[in-house]
Amino acid sequence: MSFSENKLTVRSSADLATAVPYLIGFHPGEGSIVVIACRDRRIVFAARGDLPAPGSPAHQLRELTAHLVPVVQRQQPITDLVIVGYGAPGHVDPALRAVGDAFTAAGLAVRELLRVTKTRIFSLTCDDPACCPPRGTPFDPTTSLIAAQATVAGLVARPDRAAVASRFATVDSPGDGIPHATNDATARMAALKTAGSTAVYEAGVHAVRGALRQHDGGTHLTDDEVAWLTVLLTHKSVRDLAANLTQPHDQHVTFWAEITRRADEPLVPAPATVLALTAWRCGDGVLAAMAAERALQVNPDYQLADLLLQALHAGLPPSAIEQTITSTHPSPSIPNPNPNTASEQE
Template identity: 85%
Template sequence: MSFSENKLTVRSSADLATAVPYLIGFHPSDGSIVVIACRDRRIVFAARGDLPAPGSPAHHLRDLTAHLVPIVQRQQPISDLVIVGYGAQGHIDPALRVVGDEFTATGLAVQELLRVTESRIFSLTCDDPACCPPQGTPFDPNTSLVAVHATVAGLVARPNRAAVSSRFTAADSVGAGIRHAMTEATARMAAVETAGSTAVYEAGVHAVRGALRQHDDGTRLTDDEVAWLTVLLTHRPVRDLAVDLTQPHDQHVTFWAEVTRRADEPLVPAPATVLAFTAWRCGDGVLAVMAAERALQVDPDYPLAVLLLQALHTGLPPSVVEQATTGTHPSPFSPNPNISSDQE
């Protein structure tokens, strides 16, 4: 099995267990389930969810599966699935069997059900002790060639979801520097607005192009530049321009993560949404979901963030939202199909 974009080869269940954190962007915690869709022995999609706690009503697990099935079905053509659960046998094994049966009932072929408990992986579908011993197969991600190759390919597996959110959320309130910069930027915007919307847009073009150019050159934005950029992004045409000018690569994901982290709280929705769209285009569904959720924490009705989150939760590609929001042809930027959205 290979990741179709990065050509990372997975030859065993231990390799697959090592690869999962790179597929979803972080190490799954106990109680997680990951559905991996394959096409001709290539991994093309992965979705993660939280299993209901032990003792939960049976319909909670059915509801989770009902949510995951259509997301996976949209990734056609798919040849088969591997479903991986994390945690103790008593909690995970029954849940895996239920989820596997539900997927099978829809006509999707479930190749394997795997449970990861600490540093061992167990197969629920193979009873050959030669390849799948009942005591599990040990694996060490730290010594696996899959981890080495994934790192070389630029894939990152963070310790947990909190480590993902720390990229774009401030550890504490913004400092005095950015607050002073915001006061000046707000006054500056009031002056520009007196000249009309065209003047605001032209200022936005200059600010967005300049900020991206600075980042590409390795220069960090000052507090004044962050404040001015985020004030301008409150104007929809400027935000949409930022989406258009941002390229789907890690450097621009890092740029918008930093702008979102440094933005004054009321101005977070616009840069967080640009970050979400950029991460989505890069195939990082986990970061995209969390950035969109961050935008909606500040403004629950922010339209583009609402639209993005709905699309991410249903497994749609970025081109669908691009067509809906612009009415133009799909973007030439195609998403990396290997790393998909984290389904909560």
């Protein structure tokens, strides 16, 4: 079994357990469930969710499953699934079987149900002690060839969801820093608006192109440059231009994570949404969803972030809403998205 783009080969359940954090971007905690969709022995999609807590009403697991099944079905064609649960057997095993039965009833072949408990893997679908001993199969991710290959391929598995969020979490600027620069940029924008919307758009073209060029050249933006860019991004035409000019690679994900982190709080939604779209195109559905949530945390009515989040939770590809961005300002074309997508269902 291989990753569709990175050609990492998974030969065993231990390899798969090691690969999961690289598929979803972080190490899943206890109570997590990960559904891995395969097409002709290639991993094409992974979705993570939280199992209901022990003792929760049965309808909560049914609701989780009712959401996961159509999300995975949309990734067709799929040949089979592997479902992995994390935690103690009394909590995880019944839930894994129930989820597996739901996917089977929906016409999707479930190849294997696996439970990961600390450093052991247990198969719920294989009772051959030669390959799946009752006491589980030990594995050590730190010594796995998969971990080494993933690292070389540029894949990252962060410790948890909080570590993903830390990539774009707002930081306090020393002294007046960004707030002072943002006040100056806002005054500058007020003066520019007197020249009309075309002048604002042209300033946006210059600022976005210049900022991306600086980042690609290894130069960090000053507080004044970040403030001016984020003020310009409050205009939809400039934000959409930024989305169009941004390329689907980790360097630009890093760029928009930095802009989101440094932006003055009220100006976070636009760069966070561009970050979400960029991460989504790169196949990082977890980072994309969390960045969209960050935008909505600051402004619950930010429409594009809301559309992005709905599409992500539905397991749709980026092309589902790219027309929304390109229809008004179609200047540069948007590259094809990475088909290897990880999603997270909350």
